[in-house]
Amino acid sequence: MQMEMQITVRSTEIDGNGHVNNAKYLEYLEWARQEWNTEVGLTPEALDQYGIRLVTVNININYKKEARQGQKLAIMTKVEKVGRSSFALSQKIHNEAGELVAEAVTTRVAVQNADAKSCAIPDELKEKFVIQVGG
Structure with a gap:
């Protein structure tokens, strides 16, 4: 399953070069990840039941094309890989x-609320999104 979120570029997201500031793309990706979390059921309440949270530990982003004020952008999010404690x-x-503006791979890790140490993603939670791999 691939989740899509639509946004419109606002004037406050434009830099001195007249295009979207590079740091804003990280915000766009975060917004889409939050939507994805909700869509697959990884809500704060669901995570709290297991005493864990998900933290972003790495983002690799490639900028491909400028985006400008007023443009509508579509952000696609899907699972690429799932491990024991990360995905x-x-x-x-x-x-x-339909032109690619930016692409990224974001790695997230499950950590325990009590000590912030990485832990296995509970199978019940993994089942909510693991079916997306390859889909």
């Missing part, structure tokens, strides 16, 4: 013309 999300941002 990687593939995220792609396209403009209205």
